[in-house]
Amino acid sequence: MLEEVFPHVVFRVLGIPVQNTVISTWFVMLLILGAVYWIGRHESEALVMLVDFIVDSVSEVMGRSAVPYLPLLGTLAIFIAVANTISIVPLLPSPTQALDTPFTLAMIVFFSVHYFGIRDRGLRGYLKDLADPIFLLPLELIGQLSRTLSLTLRLFGNVLSTQLIVAVIFSLLPLIVPLPLIGFSMLTGVLQAYIFTVLAAVYIAAAVTASSPPPEFAEGPDSGSLGLSATISK
Amino acid sequence: MEPRTLVTIVTIVSAGIAISLGTIAPTLMQGKAVAKALEGMTRQPEVADRLRATLFISMALLESAAIYVLLVCLILLFANPLLDRFF
Numbered sequence: 001m002l003e004e005v006f007p008h009v010v011f012r013v014l015g016i017p018v019q020n021t022v023i024s025t026w027f028v029m030l031l032i033l034g035a036v037y038w039i040g041r042h043e044s045e046a047l048v049m050l051v052d053f054i055v056d057s058v059s060e061v062m063g064r065s066a067v068p069y070l071p072l073l074g075t076l077a078i079f080i081a082v083a084n085t086i087s088i089v090p091l092l093p094s095p096t097q098a099l100d101t102p103f104t105l106a107m108i109v110f111f112s113v114h115y116f117g118i119r120d121r122g123l124r125g126y127l128k129d130l131a132d133p134i135f136l137l138p139l140e141l142i143g144q145l146s147r148t149l150s151l152t153l154r155l156f157g158n159v160l161s162t163q164l165i166v167a168v169i170f171s172l173l174p175l176i177v178p179l180p181l182i183g184f185s186m187l188t189g190v191l192q193a194y195i196f197t198v199l200a201a202v203y204i205a206a207a208v209t210a211s212s213p214p215p216e217f218a219e220g221p222d223s224g225s226l227g228l229s230a231t232i233s234k
Numbered sequence: 235m236e237p238r239t240l241v242t243i244v245t246i247v248s249a250g251i252a253i254s255l256g257t258i259a260p261t262l263m264q265g266k267a268v269a270k271a272l273e274g275m276t277r278q279p280e281v282a283d284r285l286r287a288t289l290f291i292s293m294a295l296l297e298s299a300a301i302y303v304l305l306v307c308l309i310l311l312f313a314n315p316l317l318d319r320f321f
Contacts, residue, residue: 157301
């Protein structure tokens with residue numbers, strides 16, 4: 001029972017192994033495309049409401065309009081939310097419970113952060129800001145890589161752990177008892193989609209905004225710096 | 235006792251100890267963050283929306299430490315590298 005939580009190879013196409021999470025990724029894609037087509041035909045106000053909700057909540061975090069980055073961020077939000085909750089369908093595991101899918105999404109975020117930074121501020125300005133004190137450049141690069149890793153592992157660990165809890169409870173008491181935990185796993189999945197999107201938005205906002213210190217730190221007698229300078233002047 | 239069994243027993247016990255010790259600090263800090271955010275929300279309800287968004291982001295960042303512990307424990311339990319290397 002527990003082994004079914006982990007992805008396994010279902011069949012091979014020309015020697016390329018196809019895991020069951022890949023198959024459920026195809027189902028997620030079909031589901032999103034079909035749902036968007038149907039809702040767009042019949043209840044197009046619902047799509048407008050969804051897009052407005054995503055734009056509002058992401059713009060608030062970014063501190064600027066999120067509309068230029070909406071194709072990436074909205075796709076991430078909708079895909080991860082549907083992919084995390086697809087596991088309530090029998091025989092379809094979440095695509096995010098294999099390590100490949102979160103890693104791919106995090107790599108997309110990694111490259112698009114640099115793409116948006118270079119597009120909005122020019123290659124020169126972006127690189128200059130990245131290596132502002134030149135001796136901090138290695139730390140900056142390590143930070144870029146480690147936040148990609150932490151995006152991957154956060155999504156993967158949350159989804160896999162809730163699925164494992166459901167599987168353990170199911171192997172003990174298969175009737176009724178796992179239901180609240182399944183609801184909890186759906187809640188966690190949607191919350192993780194929100195967090196992944198918001199963190200991607202924060203990284204993009206950091207890349208496209210010039211890293212001058214905020215005005216409340218640049219000016220105004222900060223008590224800590226005042227005390228330090230007073231100590232030095234003595 | 236067979237060495238394979240011994241390694242398995244030690245792994246299971248240490249995974250249990252690791253997850254219980256490793257989740258204490260993140261959970262304490264998350265509780266602190268929630269308490270401070272609630273305090274700020276009750277004091278200034280007009281900035282509650284901004285506080286909530288920041289709270290979610292910081293909770294996710296705090297939680298990643300606990301997630302790393304969880305992943306190490308899962309690797310130890312389900313894909314133990316020591317069993318294949320030594321025996």
